[in-house]
Amino acid sequence: MFGLDKKDTSLLIIVAIITLLAPFILNPFPEGSAMAQFNAGYPDLMQRFVIFGIFAVGFNILFGLTGYLSFGHAAFLGVGSYACVWMFKLLGYNILPGILLSLVVSGIFALGIGYVSLRRSGIYFSILTLAFAQMSFALAYSVLSNPKFNLTNGETGLQVYTDDPQVLMGPNSPTVPNLFGLEMNATYKLELGPWLFQFNAGYYFCAIVMLLVVYLAIRIFRSPFGLMLRAVKSNQQRMGYTGLNTRPYTLAAFVISGMYAGLAGGLMASMDPLAGAERMQWTASGEVVLMTILGGAGTLIGPILGAGFIKYFENIFSKINDNVLHQWFAFMPDWMENAMVFIVHPFIGKGWHLTLGLLFMLVVIFLPGGLVEGGQKLMRWIRGDRRKKKAAEKAKSTTTTEPAE
Amino acid sequence: MDGFLLQVLNGLDKGSAYALIALGLTLIFGTLGVVNFAHGALFMIGAFCAVTLQRVLNLSFETIDETKTDFLGNPLKVKTPYVESWFGPEVGATIIDWAVPLSILLAIPVMLLIGLAMERGLIKHFYKRPHADQILVTFGLAIVLQEIIKLWFGANPIQTPPPEALMGVANVGAIVGLDLPYPIWRIVYFCFAAIIIFAVFAFLQFTTFGMVVRAGMADRETVGLLGINIDRRFTIMFGMAAAVAGLAGVMYGPINPPNYHMGMDFLVLSFVVVVVGGMGSLPGAVLAGFLLGILESFASTTWATTTIPGINQIIIYLVAIIVLLTRPRGLMGRKGVMEE
Amino acid sequence: MGILDIKDVSKRFGGLQALSDVTLSVKENSVHAIIGPNGAGKSTLLNCLVGKLIPDTGSVMFDGKSVLGRSPYEINQMGISRVFQTPEIFGDLTVLENMMIPCFASRDGAFELNALSQFMKQRDVLETAEAMLVDMNMADKRGMHAASMSRGDKRRLEIGMCLSQNPRLLLLDEPTAGMARADTNNTIDLLKEIKEKRDITIAIIEHDMHVVFSLADRITVLAQGTPLVEDDPQNIRGNPKVREAYLGESA
Numbered sequence: 001m002f003g004l005d006k007k008d009t010s011l012l013i014i015v016a017i018i019t020l021l022a023p024f025i026l027n028p029f030p031e032g033s034a035m036a037q038f039n040a041g042y043p044d045l046m047q048r049f050v051i052f053g054i055f056a057v058g059f060n061i062l063f064g065l066t067g068y069l070s071f072g073h074a075a076f077l078g079v080g081s082y083a084c085v086w087m088f089k090l091l092g093y094n095i096l097p098g099i100l101l102s103l104v105v106s107g108i109f110a111l112g113i114g115y116v117s118l119r120r121s122g123i124y125f126s127i128l129t130l131a132f133a134q135m136s137f138a139l140a141y142s143v144l145s146n147p148k149f150n151l152t153n154g155e156t157g158l159q160v161y162t163d164d165p166q167v168l169m170g171p172n173s174p175t176v177p178n179l180f181g182l183e184m185n186a187t188y189k190l191e192l193g194p195w196l197f198q199f200n201a202g203y204y205f206c207a208i209v210m211l212l213v214v215y216l217a218i219r220i221f222r223s224p225f226g227l228m229l230r231a232v233k234s235n236q237q238r239m240g241y242t243g244l245n246t247r248p249y250t251l252a253a254f255v256i257s258g259m260y261a262g263l264a265g266g267l268m269a270s271m272d273p274l275a276g277a278e279r280m281q282w283t284a285s286g287e288v289v290l291m292t293i294l295g296g297a298g299t300l301i302g303p304i305l306g307a308g309f310i311k312y313f314e315n316i317f318s319k320i321n322d323n324v325l326h327q328w329f330a331f332m333p334d335w336m337e338n339a340m341v342f343i344v345h346p347f348i349g350k351g352w353h354l355t356l357g358l359l360f361m362l363v364v365i366f367l368p369g370g371l372v373e374g375g376q377k378l379m380r381w382i383r384g385d386r387r388k389k390k391a392a393e394k395a396k397s398t399t400t401t402e403p404a405e
Numbered sequence: 406m407d408g409f410l411l412q413v414l415n416g417l418d419k420g421s422a423y424a425l426i427a428l429g430l431t432l433i434f435g436t437l438g439v440v441n442f443a444h445g446a447l448f449m450i451g452a453f454c455a456v457t458l459q460r461v462l463n464l465s466f467e468t469i470d471e472t473k474t475d476f477l478g479n480p481l482k483v484k485t486p487y488v489e490s491w492f493g494p495e496v497g498a499t500i501i502d503w504a505v506p507l508s509i510l511l512a513i514p515v516m517l518l519i520g521l522a523m524e525r526g527l528i529k530h531f532y533k534r535p536h537a538d539q540i541l542v543t544f545g546l547a548i549v550l551q552e553i554i555k556l557w558f559g560a561n562p563i564q565t566p567p568p569e570a571l572m573g574v575a576n577v578g579a580i581v582g583l584d585l586p587y588p589i590w591r592i593v594y595f596c597f598a599a600i601i602i603f604a605v606f607a608f609l610q611f612t613t614f615g616m617v618v619r620a621g622m623a624d625r626e627t628v629g630l631l632g633i634n635i636d637r638r639f640t641i642m643f644g645m646a647a648a649v650a651g652l653a654g655v656m657y658g659p660i661n662p663p664n665y666h667m668g669m670d671f672l673v674l675s676f677v678v679v680v681v682g683g684m685g686s687l688p689g690a691v692l693a694g695f696l697l698g699i700l701e702s703f704a705s706t707t708w709a710t711t712t713i714p715g716i717n718q719i720i721i722y723l724v725a726i727i728v729l730l731t732r733p734r735g736l737m738g739r740k741g742v743m744e745e
Numbered sequence: 746m747g748i749l750d751i752k753d754v755s756k757r758f759g760g761l762q763a764l765s766d767v768t769l770s771v772k773e774n775s776v777h778a779i780i781g782p783n784g785a786g787k788s789t790l791l792n793c794l795v796g797k798l799i800p801d802t803g804s805v806m807f808d809g810k811s812v813l814g815r816s817p818y819e820i821n822q823m824g825i826s827r828v829f830q831t832p833e834i835f836g837d838l839t840v841l842e843n844m845m846i847p848c849f850a851s852r853d854g855a856f857e858l859n860a861l862s863q864f865m866k867q868r869d870v871l872e873t874a875e876a877m878l879v880d881m882n883m884a885d886k887r888g889m890h891a892a893s894m895s896r897g898d899k900r901r902l903e904i905g906m907c908l909s910q911n912p913r914l915l916l917l918d919e920p921t922a923g924m925a926r927a928d929t930n931n932t933i934d935l936l937k938e939i940k941e942k943r944d945i946t947i948a949i950i951e952h953d954m955h956v957v958f959s960l961a962d963r964i965t966v967l968a969q970g971t972p973l974v975e976d977d978p979q980n981i982r983g984n985p986k987v988r989e990a991y992l993g994e995s996a
Contacts, residue, residue: 003863069537116726119733123440123536124684127676128729134673135722143715224849224867225860227838231846234835241795241833242847242906243821245855252858282673286544293541346556354556357548364542365530 008218011300015214019207022046023197030194037319040312043187043200044271048311050206051267056291056303057210057217058260062253063289064298065226067233069126071285072113072133076106076258078140078280080265082151085158085275088177092169093160095177095184095205095270099263106262107255114254118247121236133285140277157276177270179205184271202271209267210304213260218300220256229253261288290360296370305371310356317355320348407583412702414577418591418660420698421598422448425653426675427682427690428605429646435622435685436639439528440536442543445672446550447516447647451654452663453554454515455508455565462488462501503568505658512655513648520647524640547669555665565658567593590659597656601649602691609687618642622685677725683738693736697721748773748946749794749914754803756789763789764800764970771914771963776940776947778957781967787950788830790967791918794948795827796820807914818855826907827916832899834906836892840883843891843902844874844909851910873909881905881935897928901935908939915939917949921956933959958982 004012018025027041040046059073083105084098091097117128145154152158160166177184184202191197220226228249231239239246269275278284287310295306325344329337347355367374426448433441465486473481489497500507527546531539566572567590574586609615621635654663661667678697682689703709705717728735747770756764764786771777779787792798794805796817805812812820821827835843848870853859865871878884881901886894891902900920907915920936921929933956939945940960951957957964957978964981966973974984981987 003861005863005865063537067535067537069540071540116730119729123540124680126440126537126540127680128725130673131677131680131722131725135719138715138718138722142718146714148714219861219863222863222865223860224853224862224864224870225858227842227846227864228849230838230842231835234837235833238833238835239846240817241821241827241829243818243850243855243910244846245816245818248856248858252860256860282669286548289541289544351552351556353548354552357545357552360545360548361542364538364545365527368534368538 002215004215004218004222008222008300012211012215012218015301015304016211019050019211020204022049022203022207023199027195027197031196032194037324038316040315041198043185043198043203045311045315046200046203047206047267047271049308050203050210051264051271052288052291052307052311053304054206054210054213054267055261055264055288056295056307057214058257058264059288060257060292060297060299060303061217061220061229061260062257063292064303065221065229065233066250066253068118068121068250068254069289070117070129070254070257071126071282071289072129072131072136073257073261073288074282074284075113075133075136075280076110076261077265077268077284078136078275078277079109080106080262081269081275081279082140082158082265083262084266084269085160085273088160088166088269088273089158089164090167092166093174093177093273094168095179095266098177098270099266102262102266102269103259106265107259109262110255110258111251114251114258118250118254130282130285133280133282137277137280137282140280152275152277154277157274159274177202177273206267206271209263213263214300214304221300225249225252286360287356290356290363292370293368294359294363294370296372299370299372302370302372309371314352314356317348317352318350407585408706410583411585411587412706413699414585414587414591415705416699416702417595417695418698419701420695421595422653422657422671422694423675423678423698424691424694425598425601426650426671427678427694428602428687429649430675430679431682431685431687431690432605432642432646432649434679435687436618436642437524437528437532439531439539440543441528441646442540442672443523443547443550444543444646444650445668445670445675446547447519447650447668448654448657448671449554449663449665449668450519450550451512451516451651452565452658452667453558453654454512454651455505455655455658456558456563456663458508458511459501459504459565462486462504462507466490502570505565505567505656508655509652512651516648516651517644519651520644521640523647524643528643529640547672551665551668558665560665562662562664564662567659594656594660598653601652605645605649606687614638614641674721677721681725681728681735683735686735686737689735689737697724700724747771748808749948750804750806751790751794752804752806754790754793754800754805756786756793756798756800762970764793767803767967767970767972769965769972769975771946771948773913773946774944775962776936776949776960778949778951778961778964779967780951780954780957780964781973784969785967786970787967788918789970791827791916791950794820794916795825821850821910821912822855824913825916826910826912826914828900828903828907828918828920830918830922832896832903834891834899834903836890838891839887840889840891840894840902841874841878841887844877844906845870847906847910848873877905877909880908897924897931900924900928900932904932904935908943908945911943912945914946914948917947917951919950919952921951921953929953929956932956936960 002009002012023041023046026046027039029035029039055073055077059070063069080102083101084095087098087101113129113132117125117132120128140152142154144151174181174183182201184205186201188199189196190199228244231244232246232249236246265279268279291306291310292303293306294309295304296302322341322345325341325348326337329340332340345351363370426444429447430441430444433439433444463486465484467482467484470481470483475481486497486501488500491497492500523546527542528539531542571589571593573589575589575592577585577587577592609619617635618638621639657663674697678693679690681697682691682693700720701717704720709716749771751767751769754764754767755762767786767790779790781787789798793800794812796812796815796819799813807820807823807825810823812823812825835846845864849857849864852870875884875887878887881904883898883901883905886898891899894902904920921932924932936947937960940947947960949957949960961978963975964978965975966981966987974981974987976984
């Protein structure tokens with residue numbers, strides 16, 4: 001279906017079902033119950049899941065396929081946000097022009113940065129992209145926000161003011177971001193007994209966009225272009241001696257993944273019409289790297305899993321404080337309870353970044369293939385030893401036939 | 406002329422820090438082939454060594470002075486640092502005053518230990534892994550170290566004043582008849598950096614250890630074939646690089662009060678310095694460090710910032726891009742380093 | 746005039762004169778072997794032909810066009826394929842995928858943004874690749890990861906990848922280096938078969954005299970960066986100069 005083979009189609013359908021039913025799936029606990037703090041079915045959080053999912057899926061097209069590790073992808077996200085907010089300021093709150101401009105501007109930006117950075121590979125490339133992103137951050141934060149030429153509004157962040165032109169706005173147009181009148185913050189609340197489910201227009205818009213771009217990503221993975229990108233990762237020298245010019249392949253991958261990031265930035269601004277320089281900082285670039293690695297770089301579903309995982313735990317961890325911890329450990333003797341709270345305290349609330357850093361290290365050290373690989377390992381382990389034995393025997397017989405080198 | 410020289414001088418302190426960090430990065434990269442994203446964190450930890458020592462020296466006990474009263478009429482509580490009670494008030498006060506330079510003594514063993522532990526405990530396992538993995542794991546480590554420091558010392562910058570004798574401004578141009586007022590501590594910092602750079606180069610040039618390390622930087626496999634235990638030497642090299650970064654941090658405190666994210670701020674720029682200088686070239690790292698520091702100082706003049714607002718924030722990146730486009734190997738890069 | 750004309754090529758690395766005034770002509774549809782002791786400059790010469798190195802002086806003409814200053818991919822698109830001393834293949838990909846990549850390169854050129862079709866449904870490419878796998882006797886390995894194969898299989902795959910492009914000139918850099926005797930003989934048979942079946946010119950660098958004398962139509966002996974002798978195989982055997990420079994050592 002849709003030009004995909006069976007396996008990919010079923011993957012896409014599963015992703016589609018999960019995203020569309022997310023308001024139910026993410027709110028399994030009744031309102032007001034003790035477990036309600038683990039619910040994630042809020043419009044704001046769900047929007048973040050899918051937007052960062054888009055960001056990570058795009059990053060994966062570059063990093064997962066070609067192996068080029070960009071440390072500056074947040075710059076494209078930031079540029080996308082700024083472009084979108086400018087469209088709100090100039091034309092009006094319809095999000096379509098904003099998102100289109102996000103795509104165009106981030107694409108042009110990625111073309112320029114990619115053209116320079118891709119002249120080098122490996123570590124050089126990572127450092128160059130990092131430098132470009134930091135430069136973009138400095139530009140947005142201070143250089144491009146001076147009285148003579150204020151493009152970014154510096155520290156305050158770019159936002160829409162009442163005296164902005166907004167030439168396409170009629171007297172009755174909504175004054176929040178909308179898609180031809182459908183307001184992005186509109187939420188329908190469904191109460192079923194003690195449960196509360198929220199269906200938000202903005203979330204569903206982002207979810208549909210995500211499904212489209214995930215579909216596109218699958219097509220890219222399975223295309224001759226995707227094959228070439230994997231070949232770049234495997235052996236650039238052979239690429240050259242096979243008559244293939246690696247530069248345009250990597251540049252195309254860079255621009256595509258930059259546009260994914262720009263799209264994510266545009267969507268972010270569409271959900272909350274604000275754009276700030278902090279979105280471009282190296283920490284934000286590091287975060288998308290982590291999402292991709294955590295989920296599984298080079299896999300189709302990994303980046304989405306990684307994005308969801310990190311955004312979910314970021315939300316949970318930031319909410320937990322010492323009082324909550326004391327409740328959790330209340331069953332223990334007092335001294336033990338206090339000790340546990342003392343140990344866990346540095347990792348929660350504002351300590352989320354510490355947890356994130358540790359998680360980062362643990363994943364790279366022990367699970368370079370990410371959650372997807374972890375899942376596969378677990379499945380193999382569950383399926384039992386019989387196959388393992390067979391495989392071991394097979395491996396033995398193949399190694400013995402290999403000639404000495 | 407005066408103004409020109411003043412800008413050059415202003416660039417020297419930042420340039421020194423860039424040069425020292427870039428030197429360590431290049432040592433690690435050249436010997437171990439690892440890009441250490443946690444190197445900035447080592448610089449920051451160095452700075453916090455000074456903060457720690459300053460706090461330790463200021464540890465004090467309270468006594469009640471019956472002869473005086475505070476404004477409520479209660480007997481006055483007087484805090485006396487332990488050092489003052491041990492060494493007498495004058496010597497004790499001098500020790501506290503000289504906390505930052507004294508921290509060097511603390512920082513050298515601490516940084517060496519941290520460096521060795523890092524290499525043995527973590528980096529060692531990543532020699533055979535792809536560069537991307539090395540970058541990622543050291544990046545994660547940098548975040549962890551930074552957050553731990555934040556946890557202990559808080560998010561705000563902490564003042565670490567220089568000794569009183571080294572505060573203030575000296576007219577460094579007086580000898581040649583120019584008027585160049587310049588903070589004394591910055592001169593100290595520059596001289597300190599110059600000594601360390603000189604020591605590292607002398608060490609590599611004139612000792613057998615240094616010779617082996619240089620040979621290893623040129624061709625690791627061959628040296629390995631000679632049967633020399635190169636790995637252990639490289640471990641020690643890592644410790645040294647960590648110590649250099651730490652020392653750069655210790656003495657930088659009085660110029661800019663240490664905060665937990667200073668490491669990352671310097672790291673990104675130091676990488677740019679390494680790339681501009683030429684990956685794997687020690688003289689290149691030092692030269693580029695000073696050049697870019699001075700350039701940044703020129704870009705920070707009022708004239709420059711009014712002509713192009715914010716130019717001081719982006720000048721280094723701009724130069725890096727131009728250098729890489731015109732001289733892809735950097736100013737002094739060797740052929741064959743990181744080409745594939 | 747041959748298909749490949751090397752004229753007065755010199756290359757210096759620091760103090761080492763790797764090649765000095767090499768002049769060499771390879772005739773179309775012949776097998777030309779370049780032999781010589783270690784350090785004679787054979788690999789340097791090969792690198793000058795494929796764009797990895799640029800000689801200091803001299804010219805290299807392929808089919809009347811200069812190859813100097815062109816990138817490896819441009820030279821390959823002109824019709825020169827190269828097999829390396831240690832097999833250069835796409836280790837992370839399957840054998841079939843390895844074989845498809847050169848087919849794409851021949852069909853679509855150096856770059857083609859074909860991002861929406863499925864590569865497994867490009868019938869023409871798939872057929873060429875699978876036919877080549879059958880020719881190479883590796884059809885049963887099509888789904889294997891290329892990196893997990895034996896060295897002999899990797900070499901066959903690499904030769905197959907080069908042949909699938911129908912190159913006019915195939916450069917082989919010690920194709921039997923480090924192979925067991927049986928594998929070496931298989932490779933010789935394979936190359937003989939290729940030579941008979943196709944219109945192809947082969948230039949081969951080789952240490953193993955057995956391989957050289959079973960394949961070559963013409964032999965050039967390189968010593969210290971200059972061609973010493975160029976002659977037919979039977980004359981090379983008896984040439985005293987060659988014995989002295991090369992065969993003498995190993996005899």
